[in-house]
Amino acid sequence: MAFHEVRFPDNISRGARGGPERRTQIVELASGDEERNASWANSRRRYDVAYGIRRSDDLAAVVAFFEARNGRLHGFRFKDWGDHKSCLPSGTPSPTDQAIGTGDGATTTFQLVKRYASGSQSWVRNIAKPVAGSVAVALNGTPQASGWSVDTTTGVITFTIAPGAGVAVTAGFEFDVPVRFDTDVLDVTLDLERLGSITSIPLLEIRR
Known part of the structure; x- marks a missing residue:
């Protein structure tokens, strides 16, 4: 199929x-x-x-x-x-909405995810179908206008250069x-x- x-x-x-x-x-x-x-x-x-x-x-x-x-x-x-959306339905997606990984200096690909949290419990959902043109990415809270791409058929973010060790990788999107x-x-x-x-x-x- x-x-x-x-x-x-x-x-x-x-x-x-x-x-x-x-x-x-x-x-x-x-x-x-x-x-x-x-x-x-x-x-x-x-x-x-x-x-x-x-x-x-x-x-x-x-x-x-x-x-x-x-x-x-x-x-x-x-x-x-x-x-x-990566945020509440009434909000506007921000590149710091969802944590999608932490850099290690070698990994260049990160899967888009959305977390659903209530109290101390949470569940992580893989996002495979982001909307084209809606994805924004940040490293350690700093928006990245370039240096990355997104596959809208899988939800995988690919960086040209791997984020450094300990760098927080976040994203905002519609899906x-x-x-x-x-x-x-x-x-x-x-x-x-x-x-x-x-x-x-x-x-x-x-x-x-």
Whole structure:
């Protein structure tokens, strides 16, 4: 299967619903106590974009997008309007938003990541689909206008010269979620005004 570097229509994704999913096994003991184990180390996001369809033209756009992806066969980009920046949704990305590594004088590549923290606990998410033109990088808090490049298909930052030992490497960015359709069927219903509707259009994050 291939991944198509194209984004699902923003005007429809804005009305979608969904978010992260985790898989946890819970066993209730005879005493009434519980044992809980995480089946997945990382979360996986699910969305339903049917809620973003407001006009017949939106419906036509989704059908065309679905056909061009061959249903579930090919992945694509999706903008999660509630979580698409290295900072808070209301903020503007800054090159010091996220720590992506520490220089050692030899390493030239660093993966973009985003940390989710609450109290003393945190989870690190790899960001594989940054938005072109949105990435900014800093070394020890100093923005770097040149000397690096970003692969927007993998989220890997490559420096021309390796950052020195102990140098903090940070980045700010916007990003998309790599997803695929989670159905091979679009069940379209035509109403009396022939505007049309679809009950559900599920999307599932692609994890690699």
